Amino acid sequence: MASHTRRSGPAPRARGGSRRRLPLRLLLPLLVLFALMAMLMLRGYVHSEILADHRVRPPAATDQVPEKIMRGGPVIDTRSGRTESLRLPDHRLVLTFDDGPDPVWTPKVLDVLRKHDAHAVFFVTGTMASRHPDLVRRMVAEGHEVGLHTFNHPDLSYQSKKRIDWELSQNQLAISGAAGIRTSLFRPPYSSFAGAMDNMSWPVTEYIGDRGYITVVNNTDSEDWRKPGVEEIIRKATPKGGKGAIVLMHDSGGDRHQTVEALDRMLPDLREQGYEFHNLTEALDAPSAHSRVTGLEQWKGAAWVFLVQASEHLTDGLVVGLAIVGTLVIGRFVLMLLLSGLHARRVRRRGFSWGTPITEPVSVLVPAYNEAKCIENTVRSLAASDHPIEVLVIDDGSSDGTARIVEAMGLPDVRVVRQLNAGKPAALNRGVANARHDLIVMMDGDTVFEPSTVRELVQPFGDPRVGAVAGNAKVGNKDTLIGAWQHIEYVMGFNLDRRMYDVLHCMPTIPGAVGAFRRSALERVGGMSDDTLAEDTDITMALHRDGWRVVYAENARAWTEAPETVQQLWSQRYRWSYGTMQAIWKHRRALVDKGASGRFGRVGLPLVSLFMVVAPLLAPLIDVFLVYGLVFGPTQKTIIAWLGVLAIQAVCAAYAFRLDRERMTHLVSLPLQQILYRQLMYVVLLQSWITALTGGRLRWQKLRRTGVVDAPGAGAVPRQRSQSSGERRPVA
Numbered sequence: 001m002a003s004h005t006r007r008s009g010p011a012p013r014a015r016g017g018s019r020r021r022l023p024l025r026l027l028l029p030l031l032v033l034f035a036l037m038a039m040l041m042l043r044g045y046v047h048s049e050i051l052a053d054h055r056v057r058p059p060a061a062t063d064q065v066p067e068k069i070m071r072g073g074p075v076i077d078t079r080s081g082r083t084e085s086l087r088l089p090d091h092r093l094v095l096t097f098d099d100g101p102d103p104v105w106t107p108k109v110l111d112v113l114r115k116h117d118a119h120a121v122f123f124v125t126g127t128m129a130s131r132h133p134d135l136v137r138r139m140v141a142e143g144h145e146v147g148l149h150t151f152n153h154p155d156l157s158y159q160s161k162k163r164i165d166w167e168l169s170q171n172q173l174a175i176s177g178a179a180g181i182r183t184s185l186f187r188p189p190y191s192s193f194a195g196a197m198d199n200m201s202w203p204v205t206e207y208i209g210d211r212g213y214i215t216v217v218n219n220t221d222s223e224d225w226r227k228p229g230v231e232e233i234i235r236k237a238t239p240k241g242g243k244g245a246i247v248l249m250h251d252s253g254g255d256r257h258q259t260v261e262a263l264d265r266m267l268p269d270l271r272e273q274g275y276e277f278h279n280l281t282e283a284l285d286a287p288s289a290h291s292r293v294t295g296l297e298q299w300k301g302a303a304w305v306f307l308v309q310a311s312e313h314l315t316d317g318l319v320v321g322l323a324i325v326g327t328l329v330i331g332r333f334v335l336m337l338l339l340s341g342l343h344a345r346r347v348r349r350r351g352f353s354w355g356t357p358i359t360e361p362v363s364v365l366v367p368a369y370n371e372a373k374c375i376e377n378t379v380r381s382l383a384a385s386d387h388p389i390e391v392l393v394i395d396d397g398s399s400d401g402t403a404r405i406v407e408a409m410g411l412p413d414v415r416v417v418r419q420l421n422a423g424k425p426a427a428l429n430r431g432v433a434n435a436r437h438d439l440i441v442m443m444d445g446d447t448v449f450e451p452s453t454v455r456e457l458v459q460p461f462g463d464p465r466v467g468a469v470a471g472n473a474k475v476g477n478k479d480t481l482i483g484a485w486q487h488i489e490y491v492m493g494f495n496l497d498r499r500m501y502d503v504l505h506c507m508p509t510i511p512g513a514v515g516a517f518r519r520s521a522l523e524r525v526g527g528m529s530d531d532t533l534a535e536d537t538d539i540t541m542a543l544h545r546d547g548w549r550v551v552y553a554e555n556a557r558a559w560t561e562a563p564e565t566v567q568q569l570w571s572q573r574y575r576w577s578y579g580t581m582q583a584i585w586k587h588r589r590a591l592v593d594k595g596a597s598g599r600f601g602r603v604g605l606p607l608v609s610l611f612m613v614v615a616p617l618l619a620p621l622i623d624v625f626l627v628y629g630l631v632f633g634p635t636q637k638t639i640i641a642w643l644g645v646l647a648i649q650a651v652c653a654a655y656a657f658r659l660d661r662e663r664m665t666h667l668v669s670l671p672l673q674q675i676l677y678r679q680l681m682y683v684v685l686l687q688s689w690i691t692a693l694t695g696g697r698l699r700w701q702k703l704r705r706t707g708v709v710d711a712p713g714a715g716a717v718p719r720q721r722s723q724s725s726g727e728r729r730p731v732a
Contacts, residue, residue, distance in 0.1 A: 043311040055154075057200055069202070070197055094277075095113075096123060123186075125152070126151030130177070134178075136175060151170040176300070181293060184291075218245075220238075340496050344499065361390065362389045363439070368403075369395075424528075428527075441516045443512075456553050483562055497611070508612065525545075533578055538586065544600040547595070629641075
């Protein structure tokens with residue numbers, strides 16, 4: 001997973017001024033998000049959460065229904081302009097089951113039918129047939145007939161002809177995909193006896209006949225849906241006087257154990273009375289209602305069932321992922337609250353000391369590549385330090401006069417080291433080689449220190465076990481919305497995390513903006529490496545594996561210029577997340593190592609992987625299910641659950657701001673941050689995963705700086721200089 005880290009300038013424009021195409025690694029995350037939403041929409045459709053209509057029309061007048069239909073049998077044929085009805089011969093019983101197939105009760109019904117060598121007709125809905133195609137295949141394979149019961153089970157008297165056609169075609173598509181057949185049998189939802197036909201349902205029956213279907217109602221209702229008891233179901237399902245009958249039962253829609261038990265008892269009893277149990281066409285001595293589908297129709301049905309099954313499995317996976325991310329998020333919050341508080345009490349207690357106070361001079365390294373707008377503020381903030389230092393500005397092949405600006409300042413103990421552009425790790429190694437002192441502070445060229453920052457940063461070296469120290473990086477330009485979001489992230493996500501990792505002895509990253517090292521520790525691990533794009537994470541993990549302690553100095557504050565546009569933020573976080581993955585991969589052998597390396601590998605690497613890679617990647621599932629719940633319900637419970645998650649985050653954020661002594665007013669934008677900012681970070685992380693999995697290579701990307709963060713006074717928040725509109729672009 002190694003990648004070059006050489007810095008380069010802006011990419012040249014395409015010839016002729018044509019627009020550049022959207023890179024594949026930007027397009028893929030968008031396609032993944034689109035596919036995810038499409039699959040969730042499909043699931044909502046097949047679970048009757050989209051386009052579902054649960055209205056049931058009350059009885060209407062019957063004067064337009066032909067008398068022979070109302071007084072006729074339960075099989076109604078209006079095909080090709082006919083108006084006919086049929087009754088079953090005596091002692092022929094057609095058991096019909098509505099609303100399935102159900103994964104629990106339909107197999108039990110089929111088992112009972114097979115046990116007693118009986119056939120039946122199953123009027124299946126498209127939603128259930130799409131979700132459980134194996135049961136439809138079993139029905140057909142065991143000699144039962146299958147009929148349409150619409151896709152979403154609406155009362156068709158409320159629907160337009162277009163919607164009726166849609167319900168029929170989708171129901172047929174599901175059956176075709178499940179069992180490779182078409183059927184000519186249809187039963188309307190909420191239907192009853194033929195005598196219950198009225199002026200609203202009869203036109204629908206006529207139209208259904210025009211579409212080539214035979215309508216099948218019933219003349220014996222078991223009323224099993226009421227769950228009246230086994231004896232009552234058997235009594236109502238038994239025809240009078242040996243007459244033929246179509247019996248209405250249900251294999252779905254709730255607990256059907258009474259139906260299954262009644263069926264098991266009544267079949268042998270009725271057989272002794274001379275009844276035969278056929279499917280409909282067998283009972284009428286008619287050709288089968290099934291016909292095989294081939295060609296395009298077969299492929300369309302198979303594709304439909306495949307997509308529905310994929311959406312079901314995906315949703316199941318998302319639910320598992322939601323449970324994982326919920327556990328990770330809550331676990332991380334609990335750990336942060338407990339351990340960060342423990343860290344704060346430990347380092348703030350009266351008389352706390354790292355050891356002998358550090359008063360020796362320190363070398364401060366400032367790698368700089370085209371930092372003309374920021375470098376003067378950076379160097380002047382160092383010149384105001386209350387700790388003895390030397391400053392080395394390593395000019396990494398800048399083309400904007402960065403080195404000349406520093407030299408023109410004429411400050412004592414400030415040196416410029418020039419080199420050809422070789423990348424930040426090479427510049428830092430060059431600085432270490434030229435440094436005069438054994439304690440080395442590293443910072444970015446767009447960062448400013450408070451006068452006490454260096455002194456606070458090096459005090460932990462009073463403990464000889466400490467090899468490196470992470471400082472408290474803060475956002476200096478938080479006057480914009482995107483800056484305020486990053487300010488929340490820095491205080492809550494980064495600094496609170498560092499307190500936790502300090503207590504656990506597995507600090508993953510020393511921020512490039514403010515960190516300090518022992519020279520001997522750097523030399524033992526080979527210095528800064530360009531194997532990854534996150535050289536700060538890489539060196540921190542290497543130090544842990546070498547047995548050094550890495551700690552957090554909360555009072556060593558540094559103010560950095562955060563990206564001010566979405567494009568710049570994207571570039572920075574893409575590099576960070578991809579570089580973190582590279583560092584984890586590079587140090588993966590720590591999982592099986594012994595000693596200090598193994599301890600870090602079995603504690604630090606899993607925590608970093610879970611909290612910095614897996615959890616952020618899965619965290620948007622919370623928002624996905626929020627949107628899904630708002631659209632498809634239950635809306636109230638969804639809102640309450642999301643507000644609960646937001647409340648937990650707000651508590652952690654408020655606690656983090658209190659520890660860092662920050663003003664709480666910035667938390668006003670926290671809800672909007674959770675809705676918008678987190679989605680951007682998710683897409684960035686997803687893009688990083690795709691880059692890693694496809695073996696892509698990512699170059700170092702230089703952010704456009706404005707120099708808005710001035711050198712602070714002692715203990716003060718740095719001032720932000722106003723810039724012209726050409727220097728500061730809008731958030732988006």
